[in-house]
Amino acid sequence: MTPAASTARFEGKVAVVTGGASGIGLQIVRRLVADGARVMIGDLDADAMAAVGGELGDAVAGVATDVGREADVEALVAAAVDWAGPLDLGFNCAGAVKDGLLVDLDVEDWDRVMGVTARGVFLSIKHEARQMIRQGTPGALVTITSINSVTPVHGVTVYNAAKAAAAMVVQNAALELGEHGIRSNAIAPGLIATPMTEYMRSIPAVMDAYMEYAPLGRTGEVDDVASAALFLASDEASWITGVNLLVDGGHRTVGYPNLTKLFEGLGAPADGGA
Numbered sequence: 001m002t003p004a005a006s007t008a009r010f011e012g013k014v015a016v017v018t019g020g021a022s023g024i025g026l027q028i029v030r031r032l033v034a035d036g037a038r039v040m041i042g043d044l045d046a047d048a049m050a051a052v053g054g055e056l057g058d059a060v061a062g063v064a065t066d067v068g069r070e071a072d073v074e075a076l077v078a079a080a081v082d083w084a085g086p087l088d089l090g091f092n093c094a095g096a097v098k099d100g101l102l103v104d105l106d107v108e109d110w111d112r113v114m115g116v117t118a119r120g121v122f123l124s125i126k127h128e129a130r131q132m133i134r135q136g137t138p139g140a141l142v143t144i145t146s147i148n149s150v151t152p153v154h155g156v157t158v159y160n161a162a163k164a165a166a167a168m169v170v171q172n173a174a175l176e177l178g179e180h181g182i183r184s185n186a187i188a189p190g191l192i193a194t195p196m197t198e199y200m201r202s203i204p205a206v207m208d209a210y211m212e213y214a215p216l217g218r219t220g221e222v223d224d225v226a227s228a229a230l231f232l233a234s235d236e237a238s239w240i241t242g243v244n245l246l247v248d249g250g251h252r253t254v255g256y257p258n259l260t261k262l263f264e265g266l267g268a269p270a271d272g273g274a
């Protein structure tokens with residue numbers, strides 16, 4: 001009898017996951033380990049990384065990392081290679097947000113959010129890719145941007161700008177790294193249930209407003225993003241590079257009011273009289 005094909009599609013692979021101690025990054029870590037990879041987490045939160053180690057055991061390790069600091073990111077990649085061998089995969093999930101209207105935004109908050117969310121992605125891709133080029137083996141990079149990288153939203157100017165910058169870094173990386181067999185893609189999630197969005201999701205009026213923009217009728221779960229991220233990292237996506245894939249439940253399709261309901265209410269023809 002032919003043995004069943006292994007479903008462990010990342011067996012023996014080595015991954016770095018920034019922001020891997022919580023939310024989307026943590027679910028990517030869990031799914032990678034379930035699929036056979038060894039994962040080095042780079043996160044600011046050392047206690048949370050220790051808890052992930054307690055949950056997942058020897059398949060994960062962690063290094064306290066601020067992705068906005070180049071020395072930290074370089075050390076993270078080196079630690080992954082020392083611990084587990086050549087780097088195959090980089091998942092860049094760390095991000096920071098600051099609410100506030102543009103006219104009220106302090107330059108310190110602008111610099112801090114850009115430092116994590118844009119510069120952190122640049123530094124992560126830079127050092128992950130350098131390592132892959134040095135090794136001479138192909139690899140895949142997946143960065144978590146946001147629907148905000150392509151859609152302005154009131155009150156989060158710096159986050160949106162940082163995510164747009166990150167999305168462009170991802171595409172430039174695809175352009176420059178293809179010759180080394182390195183693919184670079186991004187996922188642009190809509191609203192996902194994680195600690196980052198807990199406050200927003202706790203306000204019923206906010207969620208009612210959001211649901212007007214949710215064709216699939218729900219917010220996203222971390223697995224919705226992790227599934228797409230692992231697909232983009234896998235050999236099944238071997239001819240995909242440079243995309244910023246919306247994983248948003250159709251949120252971005254809602255760019256125009258639903259006038260059909262209004263017309264029906266007025267007893268007008270469904271085509272609006274056109």
Ligand SMILES: NC(=O)c1ccc[n+]([C@@H]2O[C@H](COP(=O)([O-])OP(=O)(O)OC[C@H]3O[C@@H](n4cnc5c(N)ncnc54)[C@H](O)[C@@H]3O)[C@@H](O)[C@H]2O)c1
Nearest residue numbers: 019022023024043044066067093094095146191192194196
């Ligand atoms: N949750 C959403 O709705 C949503 C939507 C779109 C995009 N995103 C993006 O997804 C990514 C993950 O967000 P999440 O919702 O899972 O948030 P989260 O708060 O659950 O996790 C973020 C993790 O990043 C770590 N981190 C923060 N700053 C860091 C730094 N400077 N260096 C290293 N690690 C740092 C935190 O310690 C935390 O473990 C972020 O880039 C976020 O912008 C989230």
